[in-house]
Amino acid sequence: MTVPQLAAATGLAEREVDALLWGSPQSFVWQPGHKWGLKSSKRRPGSVDSAKVEVVDSKSELLAAKPAKDLGARTLSNGLTIQFRRRALDTDAFFAVKSSGNTIELTLNSTHEIFDYLPIPYDDDDSDHSPYRELVETLLSAWALHEDGASTPSARRQLVDDRLFWGRRAIEILRE
Numbered sequence: 373m374t375v376p377q378l379a380a381a382t383g384l385a386e387r388e389v390d391a392l393l394w395g396s397p398q399s400f401v402w403q404p405g406h407k408w409g410l411k412s413s414k415r416r417p418g419s420v421d422s423a424k425v426e427v428v429d430s431k432s433e434l435l436a437a438k439p440a441k442d443l444g445a446r447t448l449s450n451g452l453t454i455q456f457r458r459r460a461l462d463t464d465a466f467f468a469v470k471s472s473g474n475t476i477e478l479t480l481n482s483t484h485e486i487f488d489y490l491p492i493p494y495d496d497d498d499s500d501h502s503p504y505r506e507l508v509e510t511l512l513s514a515w516a517l518h519e520d521g522a523s524t525p526s527a528r529r530q531l532v533d534d535r536l537f538w539g540r541r542a543i544e545i546l547r548e
Contacts, residue, residue, distance in 0.1 A: 374407055440479055444494025446513055454513045456493050458482050465539040467512060469519045469532075478516045486542045 375393070379386045440457035447453045451474055458480040461468055466484035470477045480487065491505035493512060519535065522528035 373409075443480070443492065446509065452476065452517075454478055454516055456480065456509070456512075458492065463536060463539070464543060465536045466542060467515075467535070467539075469516045469535070471520045476516045476520050478512055480512075481539075484539060484543070485546050486539075489546070 373381070375386050375389050378384075378393075379389045382389065384392075438459060440459040443456040443458055445453050445455045453475045455475055455477045457477060460483045461479065461481040463481060464484075466481050466486045468479045468481070470479070480492065490508055493505060493509040515535070519528065519531045522531055
């Protein structure tokens with residue numbers, strides 16, 4: 373419903389309805405067409421209650437990027453090394469690929485929502501040793517090799533765009 377429709381249905385002033393909607397993001401969701409709806413109450417297993425999430429003000433932290441944490445490496449039979457790192461990246465992609473010589477650096481975006489659900493490659497802190505960790509390492513390595521092996525700069529740019537789009541789609545699916 374639109375704000376005027378909600379105001380007419382509730383008997384409140386439009387200003388009051390507007391303040392209520394914008395002041396209760398946990399209950400209402402903005403939809404295309406200038407309409408509001410009730411936010412879905414479904415929850416994923418293991419999800420965190422939004423009322424308990426503490427948001428850190430970015431102004432209270434240093435603006436300089438923290439150094440990447442080295443997680444591990446995989447050396448292939450052809451001598452190519454894939455180095456896994458983890459740090460916050462300013463992108464919707466859940467990892468970045470950069471090559472230098474015979475080393476491909478795969479940096480996991482520690483701020484991407486997907487890492488709440490996937491095992492982190494080469495993570496020593498992973499006490500349950502998930503059977504999917506090696507699969508995640510293999511899939512990410514395969515993507516890094518694919519992206520690094522692009523035959524032309526335009527093909528490489530397309531793969532970078534695909535990686536970014538893939539990360540955005542992952543966010544959308546997780547928020548469903």
